[in-house]
Amino acid sequence: MPISALLSAYRNGTKTATAEITERLVTITKREPELGAFLTVRKEQALNEGKNIDAAQDFSKPLAGIPGAIKDIICTAGERTTAASKILENFVPPYDATVVKKLKAAGYISLGKTNCDEFANGSSTEYSAFQQTKNPQDLTLVPGGSSGGSAAAVASGECVFALGTDTGGSIRQPANFCGVVGLKVTYGRVSRFGVMSYASSFDTVGTFTQSVEDAALVLEVIAGQDEKDSTTLAAPVPKYSATLQQDIAGKKVGLPKEYIDADGLDPKMRKVVINAAEVLKKKGAQIVEISLPLTKYAIPTYYLLVKAEASTNFARYDGIRFGHKTKDSGDLQDMYRKTRAEGFGPEIKRAIMMGTYTLSAGYYDAYYLKAAKVRTLITEEYRKAFEEVDVMLAPVSPMLPFKFGEKSDPLQMYLADIFTVPANIAGICGIAVPTEKIGHLRTGVQLLGPQLGEEKILNFAWHLEQAFQE
Amino acid sequence: MISAAEIRRIAALANLELTPEEVAKFAHELSDILDFFSALQEVNTEGVEPTAQITGLKNITGADTKEDCACSEALLNSAPNPIQKDQIAVKAVFEE
Numbered sequence: 001m002p003i004s005a006l007l008s009a010y011r012n013g014t015k016t017a018t019a020e021i022t023e024r025l026v027t028i029t030k031r032e033p034e035l036g037a038f039l040t041v042r043k044e045q046a047l048n049e050g051k052n053i054d055a056a057q058d059f060s061k062p063l064a065g066i067p068g069a070i071k072d073i074i075c076t077a078g079e080r081t082t083a084a085s086k087i088l089e090n091f092v093p094p095y096d097a098t099v100v101k102k103l104k105a106a107g108y109i110s111l112g113k114t115n116c117d118e119f120a121n122g123s124s125t126e127y128s129a130f131q132q133t134k135n136p137q138d139l140t141l142v143p144g145g146s147s148g149g150s151a152a153a154v155a156s157g158e159c160v161f162a163l164g165t166d167t168g169g170s171i172r173q174p175a176n177f178c179g180v181v182g183l184k185v186t187y188g189r190v191s192r193f194g195v196m197s198y199a200s201s202f203d204t205v206g207t208f209t210q211s212v213e214d215a216a217l218v219l220e221v222i223a224g225q226d227e228k229d230s231t232t233l234a235a236p237v238p239k240y241s242a243t244l245q246q247d248i249a250g251k252k253v254g255l256p257k258e259y260i261d262a263d264g265l266d267p268k269m270r271k272v273v274i275n276a277a278e279v280l281k282k283k284g285a286q287i288v289e290i291s292l293p294l295t296k297y298a299i300p301t302y303y304l305l306v307k308a309e310a311s312t313n314f315a316r317y318d319g320i321r322f323g324h325k326t327k328d329s330g331d332l333q334d335m336y337r338k339t340r341a342e343g344f345g346p347e348i349k350r351a352i353m354m355g356t357y358t359l360s361a362g363y364y365d366a367y368y369l370k371a372a373k374v375r376t377l378i379t380e381e382y383r384k385a386f387e388e389v390d391v392m393l394a395p396v397s398p399m400l401p402f403k404f405g406e407k408s409d410p411l412q413m414y415l416a417d418i419f420t421v422p423a424n425i426a427g428i429c430g431i432a433v434p435t436e437k438i439g440h441l442r443t444g445v446q447l448l449g450p451q452l453g454e455e456k457i458l459n460f461a462w463h464l465e466q467a468f469q470e
Numbered sequence: 471m472i473s474a475a476e477i478r479r480i481a482a483l484a485n486l487e488l489t490p491e492e493v494a495k496f497a498h499e500l501s502d503i504l505d506f507f508s509a510l511q512e513v514n515t516e517g518v519e520p521t522a523q524i525t526g527l528k529n530i531t532g533a534d535t536k537e538d539c540a541c542s543e544a545l546l547n548s549a550p551n552p553i554q555k556d557q558i559a560v561k562a563v564f565e566e
Contacts, residue, residue: 094544188525201524230530231523300507311484318485320560325550332561337487349486353477353496354503356484366511367504372520374513379521411503427524451525 003066003160003214010059017065017109021050024067024111028158034139036131037152039072040080041112049109061107062221068103069153069162072113073120074205075194076100083196084128085118087317087324087343097194098229099163099205099222106221111159114149118345120165120198121310122146123173123416126404127347137179137441141401144174147208151178154208161218162208167198168302169396169420171206172432172446176396179434179442181461183207183215186451187427188233190219191226197313199306200231202424212433212462216240219454235452243455244462249284253277253460254389258295259419264398268438273395276435276445279467280393280460290385290392294378295422301378302421303414304358304371311355314348350410375425382426386450391460395419396432396446419446429454433461435468472501 001009009015025043032038046067053065070076073083075093077100082088096104103110117127125133125148133148135141136156143152147164151174154162164171166184175182183206190205197203205222209215223237255277260270277287319325319339326338344352358367385392398418407413423430428451434444445464449457477497481488488496539545542556552559 091548094541094548186525188527201522227532230532231525231527233525233527294513297510297513300510303503304507304510315485319550320558321545322548323550329561331565332563333485335561336485340485341487344486349488349492350496350499352484352486353480354500356480357472357476357500358504360480360483367507369520370510370513370515372522373515373518374510375521375524376518377513377515379524410499411506414503 001160002211003063003217006066006160007059007064010065017050017053018047020065021046021067021109024159027156028111031136031156031158034134035136035152035156036133037114037149037156037158038069038112039082039084039115039130039149042079042110046109046111053107053109061105062217063103064107066108066161067111067159068108069111069114069150069159070100071116071147071150071162071164073116073165073196074100074163075196076110076113079113081113082130083119084116084130085343085345085348086129087340088322089324091323093194095194098191098226100194102222114147114153114162116149117146118348119196119310119314120146120167120170120203121347121351123169123413124402124407125149125174127345129345132404135178135401138401140403142177142404144177144401146170148174150208151175151180151182154178154210155180160210161214163222164206164208165195165198166204166206166424167202168306168424169417171208172396172420172430173417175208175432176434176444176446177401179444181209181212181215181434182432183219184423184430185219185223185454186233186429188231189429189452189454190222191224191229191232193226193228199309200313201309202306204424212431212458212465213241213244215431216244216458233452238455240455240458244458246459247284248280248460248463250286252286252288252389253280254288254290254385254392256290256292256295256392256394258292259394262398262418264415264418265395266399269395269398269400269443272436272438272443273393273445276464277393279464283463283467288389290389292381292385292422294374294381297374298378298422298425299414299418301371301374302417302425304367305375307351307355308359308368309355310351311359314344314352317343347410378422379426382422382428383450386453391453391456392448394446394448396444400438400441400443423448427451429457431457431461433464435464472497472504
């Protein structure tokens with residue numbers, strides 16, 4: 001049920017929050033053994049919160065009694081938060097992330113914490129240190145990553161919405177793989193306070209929902225400037241749900257040829273994008289072919305920068321103030337080295353090694369600095385393109401959801417992100433929206449918008465959603 | 471091809487202990503990955519400033535006022551080390 005319908009049902013008494021939470025917990029109990037979307041489920045607490053809100057009979061808040069789930073890289077006070085890493089296996093944050101605080105103030109009920117790739121490093125959730133999450137559309141396939149747990153939880157009906165993070169596609173790609181809506185916001189639109197960092201200049205917090213309207217409603221709650229996160233934007237938060245249905249006639253949709261004609265793009269996925277373009281054209285939008293020549297440099301630019309930033313961010317996990325500490329060690333340095341060796345999984349070690357190497361004296365200029373300069377050029381390329389078009393339409397992933405163990409070569413895993421990383425490089429917004437099925441798998445497209453262009457992409461996404469529901 | 475010695479040097483800088491298998495693995499993987507990424511050298515970046523901040527924000531400040539976080543005890547309790555006089559006890563940094 002969409003959020004607005006659920007709120008109506010609560011408000012006119014046709015449904016209780018207790019009933020809703022109970023139903024969701026039944027779904028969780030039934031599906032978790034095969035899905036593995038949750039690392040922690042809040043059974044008693046969620047039921048109590050449902051009962052409390054029913055007793056108070058106050059459903060005035062924007063997400064009153066709406067069941068949600070939180071990616072386990074986002075801190076929840078007093079509740080275990082692991083970033084899907086052994087190094088934080090028993091970590092209990094003493095504070096809530098700002099986004100969690102805002103959701104609580106809006107009256108939501110958390111069903112628990114969802115699985116992800118360790119510290120958000122990955123594109124399939126296979127790098128979680130704890131468990132596998134399966135794609136609800138087909139249990140032999142990955143749900144995508146890094147926010148695979150959140151995507152699977154929404155897709156399977158275990159919750160109404162979930163939070164994830166998108167650093168290089170980690171919301172949009174799993175949303176696409178699982179057949180749900182995934183929103184990546186403009187960098188700084190949503191506070192990262194209390195979100196464990198992967199790459200500080202790329203990380204964004206966003207949403208998984210069953211509908212575009214639900215994405216808009218949750219965004220209204222979590223967006224906004226935060227004094228605890230100096231990278232948040234001062235721009236006021238509009239009522240995103242109010243402009244979803246605006247007419248798109250006369251607006252321009254860019255089709256980037258380097259994406260559409262990319263060698264590795266599955267022709268079936270290409271057709272899905274063309275079909276979506278046709279839909280938008282029928283609604284009066286103008287389809288414009290655009291060129292983004294720097295697209296082929298996006299993956300090296302992205303990965304050189306994020307792994308460097310990550311290596312710096314992972315330095316804090318040293319067995320001193322929080323997290324795992326090795327049992328036996330010699331001196332302090334020996335303690336650091338063993339603690340980190342024991343606590344980190346293979347992709348995190350790889351990230352640390354690559355990042356440290358490319359930041360070290362003698363290599364910094366050729367790798368990190370070079371990538372940082374190309375980032376400037378890529379950002380400018382997108383900024384200029386958005387002077388010509390309102391939004392861009394593109395595939396989310398070059399391939400359909402793949403099988404577990406299929407991308408065992410790390411470089412192959414990195415290349416899966418080719419269509420999603422540019423948005424993070426440029427700090428712009430994007431939304432993955434499901435459109436049609438290929439076989440038994442619902443797939444879709446992404447719409448990209450300029451910085452602070454969330455209203456635009458939500459508007460176009462709503463139109464696509466409407467068309468494909470008919 | 472990145473040497474095993476180089477991998478060990480980098481791991482030491484990052485305070486990460488690696489097994490001999492991991493050293494060999496990373497030498498191979500990093501070489502492959504960085505070779506692939508060397509395509510970046512084709513891009514002309516003369517006169518281009520590197521990006522550090524993607525939305526153009528500068529000098530966002532906060533007031534330097536004292537506030538009680540009300541979480542000192544919880545923070546200290548998070549530490550996997552003994553607490554002495556509200557401080558985390560760690561191994562010696564300097565040797566005598």
